[in-house]
Amino acid sequence: MKKSKIKIQWPNNKETYASEGDDWFSSAEKAGFEIPTGCLTGSCGACEIDVNGETVRACVSYIKSRKRSLLKVSLTTDPFWEN
Numbered sequence: 001m002k003k004s005k006i007k008i009q010w011p012n013n014k015e016t017y018a019s020e021g022d023d024w025f026s027s028a029e030k031a032g033f034e035i036p037t038g039c040l041t042g043s044c045g046a047c048e049i050d051v052n053g054e055t056v057r058a059c060v061s062y063i064k065s066r067k068r069s070l071l072k073v074s075l076t077t078d079p080f081w082e083n
């Protein structure tokens, strides 16, 4: 089993470490960041985040390491941050 730690940088500028296969929501929670959710089945898109520029639906994906071991997360849409 691979045990490499993946560094994640969140939109609130916090950084956390995760392992490959961890879920996005619990990692976000560790950073004090909340990923919006809706259907939790991969169809509504509410939980979409950008990971190194690539859109990911957090509810149906797991953290994967890339060539660069830093994953930079940003929000594709930010309805919760406008008010």
Ligand code: FES
Binding pocket: 036, 037, 038, 039, 040, 041, 042, 043, 044, 045, 046, 047, 048, 057, 058, 059, 060
């Ligand atoms: S919560 Fe609907 S796609 Fe993830």
